[in-house]
Every structure is written in structure tokens, then in C-alpha cells.
Amino acid sequence: MNAVLREMESTVAPLMVSGLVHCYEGHNVLTGVDLTLEPGSVLGLIGRNGAGKSTLIRLMLGLLQPLAGETFVFGEPALQLDDATKARIAYVPQQPEALAWLTAQQMFDFIGRFYPRWDAAFAKRMLERWQIPPNKLLAKLSPGERQRVDLIRALASQPQLLVLDEPAAALDPVARRELLREVALRAGESGTTVLFSTHIVSDLERVASEIAFLHQGKLLMRCSVDETKERYARLWLPGKMSAAAPVNSLSRRRHDDGSLSLVVERDAHGQWPEAANLPGARVDALGLEDLFVEIAE
């Protein structure tokens, strides 16, 4: 029976949303978002500032009520999670959480009791590594230190679903690399499912198994990092050939000299659009950052 339960647990999507619509101060933020996270995947959520990444995360976790659409966490409606399900999730928001009247150590001692798999030794080790005074009030720590405490709290609870909203902001390059290592190894070895938003694209290229690009209220290009790099490229056409430009492209930019840059996609046979074979046309492979800039501009 336990084996059957475990089997079911391992196949139910840690996060699932469909038809998500949300407004903020009369302004459409999300206009129909569908997203399912498979167990053990690392999804990098990217988008411009104000694209609604944090709002989407809060909606997915049931911390906000959507105008329309459904959200599920481990198969349960996100707005009515029971305590056992909550203990399987760790979420680190951009803004530090409450409990500022405690020290880091007191907060860990207090919170650790609610998590059956709390790793106190890990929490202690990381406080030292990330140079956070364990006995100083959280309220007296810098915002960066507060977010690092939150990250340690999230990792020490050994969650099955780890959700990080812009975790890189508070970390120097060495600590950021350590966090990425933790995220990558936990996903690979413990099957932790991870969702993280970031504007540092190279972080995402290292550890994400999939990316989702939030742009103008919708998710664009939901696929694996490797597939994205192999499937999309920039096609440059000289001005005299711009009439031959493929109709379906993800972005289109005309330069001052009349030439045209397009983001194009391989067809089902792995071929670029026909215009790529015209004399003078150029296809450039793109890193993710260039790709996003081309599309978001």
C-alpha cells in the first residue's frame, strides 16, 4: 500500500495551473497561463521586470486568488492546502518573510519543528559559509542577509518542491554558485522539483532543465534549455530580400539599412525556413540571453 502511495506521489505534478488570468490595479498581468511541472524538473522562469513573474509564483502557490483559472499543488487545490502538503513546499519570496523579532538560530529552531525532514546540521553549516551571525535579530540583518537566511531555511527543510523568486539578487558570485550547485544536485539526486525566477540567464542555462518565458501575460517558448538553443536562431536578411522573410517568426526587427533580423524556428524536419538558404542570408545560433532580448525588445 505504501509503495502504491509513493508511486502515486512520484507521478502527480508538483505544480499545475491552467487558464490562469490575473489583473493588478486594473492592468492585465496574466492573460491565460497553462503550466505543469513534472517531478524532478528544474523550471527557470524568465521575463522582463514587471512581466508578472512574482505574481505568477504567488498564484501558483495559492498565496493569491486568481481572477480565473485553476491551480494545483501536488494535486490539491492551491488555495486549500493542508499542513502536510505545505511541509513539502519551500518558498523564498523576494521580500524577506516575517519573524523578524527572532534571530536566525531561533527562527530555525522554531520552524524546524514543523518540517519532518529538517536538516539542522545543514542550516548551521550554511549560516557559517554565508557568514550570517546566528544570534543577531533578523530585523537587524541587511536585506541580502535576510534573503540568504530564507534560502537556508528553504533548503534545510528538504522540500519536494522548492520555489525561489529571484534568489540571485542577494548573493555574491561565490554564494550564487553554491546555491546553483545545491539546486542542481538536489533535483538530480533527491528528485526535488524546482521553480525559480531570475533575470540572470546564465544561472538558468546552468541548472534549469526547462525554461518558460513570461511575456505580455503569456508563457512563450516553454521547452528545455538545450532544445531552445537548438531550435531557435536569428535569421538576418539583406534589405533587398526582406520580401522573402518568413511570415511566422517570433520577432521581427528592421534595421536602418533596410535589412531584417528575425527569430526563426526549425520545422518538424529540423530545417530552417526557406529564406535562410537565399544567397546573402545569415543564420546565427543564439544564446538564451540574446534570444530573449530579440523577442522582448
Next chain:
Amino acid sequence: MDASLLTVQPTAPEPIYRQIVEQLRRLIAGGQLVAGEPLPSVRDVAGFHAINPMTVSRAYGIAEGEGLLERQRGKGMVVAATRKATQTASHRLALLEPQLQALARHANELELPAEPVLRRLTKLLGEER
């Protein structure tokens, strides 16, 4: 072999798994990695470079499929004893495929006919020997 021998450029247009496969092909074809030499574990490579372990597994799997690596009990992945993949000229030629494709693409962009390009390439190959 140490995990630091592999280099990873996350921002490059080429996916990381392909970067790793490409380096393994070269290190093995060039003899820097010899038959029977153990490879760093997936965990070591993923941990050292802070990359997803699945990316490393995928690269190792491809290299195994090409006959470059083999799984040995107790040792993990090692450089294959037979190294079939590096023996035939056509396999070695396949290593140059990305560069050859890039060359062909650039030549077409410059609207150069094949002949002068091939003449120049032949000359270069002769000089290098």
C-alpha cells in the same frame, strides 16, 4: 580525469551537453584520455560546474553510444578499451562536421563558389601535414 578538465560555457549558443560530448571526443581522439581511464562521476562534474546532473548523464550517454566510453562495474564510466569510434577515418571526419558546416555556411554567405574554397583548403591541409 578531473572534473575541472572539462570546461562549460553556459551562455554559449551550443547546449552544455554537446560541449561536453565534443570535449570528450577530442580528448579521446587526441589521446589525452587513454583506454580504461575513469571519468569523474556525474555528481562530481555537475557539482564542480554547478550544472544539472541530467545534462552530464546525457553527454556521457551519447559518448557511450558512440563507443567512446563504457560502463565498468565499480568504476563507473571509463574510456572504452576498443575506441571503435576513433578508429575509422569517417568517424574522425564526423568530429569536424560542425566546423565544416560553419565553413560551408560562411562561404555561401560570402557568395563564394566551391572551387576556390576547396583549392585553399587542400593547400592548407597539405601545409599542415
